Each structure stands twice: as C-alpha cells, then as structure tokens.
Amino acid sequence: MSHLLLAEFADPDTLLTAARRARDARMAGLDAYVPFHVEGLPEALGLRPPALREAMLLSGLATAVLAFAVQWFSAVQDYPLNLGSRPLGSWQAFVIPCFEIGVLAAGFAGLAGLLRGAGLPRPHQPLFAVPGFERASQDRFFLAVDDPAVGRQRLQEALDGLAPLSLHEVG
Amino acid sequence: MTWRVLGPAVAAAALLGWAVLAPSAALGAGWLIAMLFWLGIALGALALLAVGTLTGGRWLAAMRPGLAPAAATVPAFLLVGLPLLPAMRGLYPWVTQPEAAAPGVAALYLNPAGWLLRSALALAGWSVLALLLRRDGAPRLVAALGLCFHAVAVSMVGMDWVVSATPRFVSTAFGTALAVTQMFAALAWVAVLRVVPAARAADLGALLLAATLGTLYLGFAQYLVIWYGNLPAQVPWYVARQASWWGWLDGAAVALSALLPFGVLLRQRWRADPGALQRVGGAVLVGLLLHLAWLVAPGHGLAALLAAGLAVVAIGGGWLALADRRLGDAHGR
Numbered sequence: 487m488s489h490l491l492l493a494e495f496a497d498p499d500t501l502l503t504a505a506r507r508a509r510d511a512r513m514a515g516l517d518a519y520v521p522f523h524v525e526g527l528p529e530a531l532g533l534r535p536p537a538l539r540e541a542m543l544l545s546g547l548a549t550a551v552l553a554f555a556v557q558w559f560s561a562v563q564d565y566p567l568n569l570g571s572r573p574l575g576s577w578q579a580f581v582i583p584c585f586e587i588g589v590l591a592a593g594f595a596g597l598a599g600l601l602r603g604a605g606l607p608r609p610h611q612p613l614f615a616v617p618g619f620e621r622a623s624q625d626r627f628f629l630a631v632d633d634p635a636v637g638r639q640r641l642q643e644a645l646d647g648l649a650p651l652s653l654h655e656v657g
Numbered sequence: 658m659t660w661r662v663l664g665p666a667v668a669a670a671a672l673l674g675w676a677v678l679a680p681s682a683a684l685g686a687g688w689l690i691a692m693l694f695w696l697g698i699a700l701g702a703l704a705l706l707a708v709g710t711l712t713g714g715r716w717l718a719a720m721r722p723g724l725a726p727a728a729a730t731v732p733a734f735l736l737v738g739l740p741l742l743p744a745m746r747g748l749y750p751w752v753t754q755p756e757a758a759a760p761g762v763a764a765l766y767l768n769p770a771g772w773l774l775r776s777a778l779a780l781a782g783w784s785v786l787a788l789l790l791r792r793d794g795a796p797r798l799v800a801a802l803g804l805c806f807h808a809v810a811v812s813m814v815g816m817d818w819v820v821s822a823t824p825r826f827v828s829t830a831f832g833t834a835l836a837v838t839q840m841f842a843a844l845a846w847v848a849v850l851r852v853v854p855a856a857r858a859a860d861l862g863a864l865l866l867a868a869t870l871g872t873l874y875l876g877f878a879q880y881l882v883i884w885y886g887n888l889p890a891q892v893p894w895y896v897a898r899q900a901s902w903w904g905w906l907d908g909a910a911v912a913l914s915a916l917l918p919f920g921v922l923l924r925q926r927w928r929a930d931p932g933a934l935q936r937v938g939g940a941v942l943v944g945l946l947l948h949l950a951w952l953v954a955p956g957h958g959l960a961a962l963l964a965a966g967l968a969v970v971a972i973g974g975g976w977l978a979l980a981d982r983r984l985g986d987a988h989g990r
Contacts, residue, residue, distance in 0.1 A: 543923070570887055578884050581877075 490515075490656040491631045491641050492616055495648070498524045501627035504648050505530035508631060511644050515632025519613070519622040538599045546592030550584040557583065616654045626651070665974020668967040675964070676740075685744025686957040687964020689818060692741070693949050694842075694969060695976045696734050697835075698942075701843030702727035703783060704807055704836065706790045710800035716864065719857035721793065723847035726980045729791050732784035733979060737972055738776065745769055750824050757824035772817050779810040811836045819952055826894045828883070834875035841868035841914070842945050848938030851931055862928030865918060865937070873915045876948075897955045907951040914944025 495501045501518060508516055509532040516531045518524075528535065557580045561567070566574050601607070613619055613630075622628050629650075631641055638655060676684055702724040709717030717724075746752050749772075755763035765771075786803040789795055812832025820831055844865050847853060853861045883891045898907065918937050927933040946969065954961040 539925075572887070578881055582881070 489632070489634050490612070491636065491638060492613070492619075492652075492654040492656055493629045493631075493641065493645060493650040494618065494652040494654075495627045495629070495650055496625075498527075498627055500648050501629060502526060502530050504629050504645055504650070507644050507648075508629065508641075513631050513633045513636050513641075513644070515630075517630040517632070519619075519628040519630065521621075521623050521625060521627075524627070536599070536603050538596060538603065541599050542592040542596045545595035546588040549591035550588030553584045553587045554580055612656050616656055618652065661974060661977065665971050668970035668974070672964065672967050672971055675967075681960065682744070682747025683957040683960035684964045685741065685748045686953050686961040687966075688740050688744060688968045689748065690946075690950050690953045690961070690965040691968030691972045692734065692737055693818070693953070694946050695972050696731070696737070697839040697945070697949070698842045698846045699727050699731045699734070699787075699976075700783060700807075700811065700836075701839030701841065702846070703731060703787050703790065704804070704840050705843055706795075707786070707800040707803045707807065710790060710795050711797055711804065716857065716860040719853045719860065720847050723850045723852040724843060725791050727843060727846060728787045730976055730979045731780070731787040733975070735777070735780050735784065737975075738780065741776075742773070745772065749822055751821065758821075759825060767817075767821055775813055775817055779814045782806050782810055808832075808836070811839070822953070822956070823894050823897070825890050828879055828891075828894070830875055830879045830882075834872070834879060837868065837871045837875055838945060838948070841865075841872045842942060844868050845938035845941035845945070848931075848934040849942065851935050853931065855929075855931055858931045858934060859925075859929035862922055862934055865934065865941075866922040866928065869915055869918045869922065869941075873911075873919075898951060900955070903951060903955045906947055906954075910944045910947035910951060912944070914941045914948060917941075917944075 493504060495504060498520065501520070502524065505516065505518060505527065509530065516533070518527055518531060520527065558575055561576075561580075562574045618626070619628070638653065642653065672684065672688075675681075705720070706717070706724050706728055709720075741748075750757035751763050751767045752769055755768075757763070758767045786799070786806065789799050790803065812835075815832045815835040816827075819835075820826055820828060844861065848861055848865065880895065883895060898904065917940050921933060921937050922928045950962055950965050954965065
C-alpha cells in the first residue's frame with residue numbers, strides 16, 4: 487500500500503522552497519502538481535530530465551531514413567518509370583517527404599512518450615479523492631512525497647515556516 | 658585596434674591597384690558579393706526592426722542594441738555601391754547585348770539607366786526607413802508601409818543585381834529568399850555581438866532556428882522547382898553553379914549556414930546559451946557569405962573569390978567602424 491503525503495501551497499515560489507527542502511532532506515518519491523509550467527521545478531524536485539527528446543529525435547531520424555528507403559525502393563526497384571530522363575533514384579524529389587514524415591513521427595513519439603511518462607491512461611487515481619485537489623489545475627501548487635520513511639510529522643517539520651494550506655495523507 | 662584600420666586600408670588599396678592595373682569583370686563581381694553581404698546584414702536588421710515595431714514583442718527590445726546600429730549603416734551603401742557603375746558592363750550581359758534579355762525588356766526595363774534609377778530609389782527608400790525605425794517608439798504605420806516597400810524593393814534589386822547576370826533567367830522566389838536570408842544574417846550578427854541578455858537568449862535561438870529553416874526551405878524550393886521543370890530557360894542557372902567545384906562551394910555554405918545551426922539549435926540547452934549562439938552566428942555568417950559568392954561568382958572564376966575576400970575586408974572595415982561607434986552610443990558611452 488502506498489503512503490503518499492500531499493502538501494498544498496498558494497504560490498509557486500513557496501512550492502519551490504518546499505521542494506528543495508524535501509530534496510535536501512533526502513525524501514524519496516517527490517512529485518508536484520501545478521496549474522502551469524514552473525521554471526526550475528524539476529531541478530528543485532531532483533527529477534532527472536526524461537529521455538523524451540532523445541526518443542523523439544531517434545524516431546524522427548529513423549522514420550526519415552525509412553521514408554527515403556521506401557521512396558527509393560518504389561522508384562528504383564519496384565516500379566521504375568522514366569520521367570523526363572531523370573535518374574530513377576533522384577534525391578531531390580525524396581528529401582521533402584522525408585523531412586515532413588520525420589517531423590510527424592517525432593511528434594507522435596513525443597505524444598506517446600508523454601502519455602507513458604505521465605502514466606496515462608489510468609482509470610483510477612487516488613489523488614482525486616483529496617478534497618480541493620482539483621485546484622491543482624487552477625491556482626494551487628501541490629507537493630507529493632511518496633516515501634514510506636517519511637511520516638506526517640517529519641514532513642511538517644521539514645516544511646516548518648512555509649505554512650502549507652493543507653497536508654493530506656493519501657492511500 | 659590598428660589592424661581594424663590597417664587591414665581594410667590594405668585591402669582597399671589592393672583593390673584599387675587591381676582596378677587600375679588590370680581591370681576585369683571579376684573585380685566587380687567580388688565587390689557585388691561583399692556589398693550584398695554587408696548590406697544584407699543591414700537590410701535584415703531593418704526588416705526585423707520593422708517587423709518588431711509592427712507586431713511588438715520583448716525580443717525586439719533585447720536585440721535592438723545589435724539591430725539598430727546595423728540598420729543605421731544603410732545610407733552608407735549609396736556610396737559603397739558607386740564602384741558597381743563602372744563594373745556594370747562586365748557584370749550584366751544586357752548592357753552590351755540587349756538581346757540577352759527578352760524582347761522589349763531591354764529597351765523598357767533592363768538597361769543601365771533603369772538599373773541605376775531602381776537601385777538608387779531602393780537604397781534611398783531603405784535609408785529613410787533606417788533613419789525612421791532606428792529609434793524606439795517609431796510609428797507602426799511607418800513600419801507597415803516600410804515592410805511593403807521593402808518587399809518590392811528587395812525583389813527588384815535582387816533581380817537587377819544578381820539574377821539579371823544570367824540571360825533570360827527569372828526566379829519568382831529569389832526576392833523572398835534574399836529577404837529571408839538577410840533577416841537570418843542580421844540575427845546571426847546579433848548572436849555574434851552577444852548583446853542579448855542571457856535570459857532572452859532562448860528567443861534569439863528560436864528566431865535563428867526559424868530563420869535557418871526558412872532560408873533552407875526557400876533556397877531548396879527554388880532548386881526543386883527548376884529541377885522538376887527541367888526547362889532550357891531555367892536550368893543553365895544551376896548548371897553553371899554545379900560546374901567543376903562550384904557545387905562544393907554551396908555545399909560548404911549549406912553545411913555552415915543550415916545543417917550546423919539546425920543541428921545545434923535543435924538542442925534546447927544550446928539554443929539558450931549565448932556562447933553557443935555566438936559561435937553558431939559566426940559560422941552562419943561565413944556560410945551566407947559563401948552562398949552569396951556561389952550566387953554571383955560562377956562565370957567570373959577564382960579571381961572573383963579573391964576580389965570578394967578583399968572587398969569583404971575593405972567594406973567591412975568601414976561598416977564595423979560605423980556599427981561599433983553607434984553600438985557605443987546605444988550603451989551610453
């Protein structure tokens with residue numbers, strides 16, 4: 487059974503301070519729920535950058551190479567057709583579809599990676615049972631600590647002076 | 658600082674000696690390449706100032722210390738362009754053989770008087786715009802009308818100065834490609850100056866990436882359309898520019914001003930790093946200079962590249978002195 491603690495803050499700066507304190511206190515399973523992008527939050531939580539960019543780049547390049555191979559195969563091997571005496575394998579005609587399909591594939595890889603990284607789709611998420619959690623998409627900033635070694639008492643001590651609006655135990 | 662005076666002075670003296678002792682068309686081609694390069698940065702800066710004044714945006718405030726002094730150098734090109742007048746005969750076939758242009762075009766449009774009138778009109782109009790848009794808070798109407806003027810003027814001058822050197826060749830995308838390339842050059846110049854504060858460097862990186870793709874797209878689209886059409890009136894333009902090692906010249910230009918910036922700017926951390934942007938900007942400027950040389954020099958041989966090198970130093974000395982002095986003023990020194 488998971489043991490999740492959820493602390494609520496009114497502004498992003500307090501959340502950043504809280505996240506840094508939790509990170510420096512070596513608490514594990516840190517995460518945050520915020521209504522918009524907060525600069526420096528992943529670093530404050532000690533989260534490693536996801537491998538999303540690399541995955542997008544690789545799938546874009548691989549698809550571009552595949553698109554070139556498909557065009558080359560159909561024009562040179564499968565269905566050679568003399569078009570105004572141009573060479574059958576004319577890279578000039580092939581490169582633009584490669585670029586466009588490469589970008590499309592990178593976009594799809596990004597979407598798939600986002601869903602996977604966010605753990606979606608997910609039929610049940612216990613956090614939604616926390617009263618007021620819907621304001622994470624409006625004007626509240628939540629810090630989540632998922633560490634069996636950290637109890638309510640220890641988190642309260644770590645956040646001393648930051649005055650979280652609420653502190654919930656989930657799970 | 659003596660080398661900044663001495664180098665251009667020596668280059669100018671060498672060009673002058675060359676012109677007196679052994680006048681050749683290559684000299685004019687070299688001067689045109691260098692003028693297109695430095696004027697291109699100035700006009701790109703002018704166009705970016707106009708776009709920024711019209712649309713607003715924080716990027717303009719961050720880049721203005723780099724863009725405004727560059728744009729303010731435009732009037733000087735009324736003088737820099739003068740050596741092209743005696744060079745016209747060697748550069749453009751329609752000066753001596755009117756049949757090099759389509760029937761009627763030589764008599765009514767493509768003749769030395771018309772060329773001179775259009776070039777002077779374009780440079781004078783750009784000079785007025787540069788003086789109006791240089792300062793913060795220029796009226797948006799001036800920027801809007803200025804962009805309309807720029808769109809026409811840059812196409813007109815691009816045809817007159819570069820494209821008309823190839824008999825009967827027309828490319829409707831050339832003016833647009835030239836305008837976008839100039840904006841790219843101006844952005845690269847701002848990156849080289851390193852005037853944008855580190856917090857705003859990501860904006861410059863994003864604009865550079867967009868300009869890289871726009872320049873590459875317009876350049877390749879021209880090539881693809883002509884390759885696909887495969888028509889006798891169009892193809893000689895590229896045949897002359899692929900002959901012997903000229904193709905490698907543009908290959909180097911594409912590597913420096915398209916593949917390198919695209920590869921580096923793809924990475925978010927490098928896109929926001931002023932040091933990386935400065936190095937990329939330098940490579941882009943070199944690449945764009947090679948591209949201009951590739952557009953103008955084939956047909957005039959290696960001598961045109963030598964002349965272009967000398968002229969880039971000679972014009973650049975004066976241009977940098979102007980841009981640097983005004984840069985100092987912008988910082989309140």
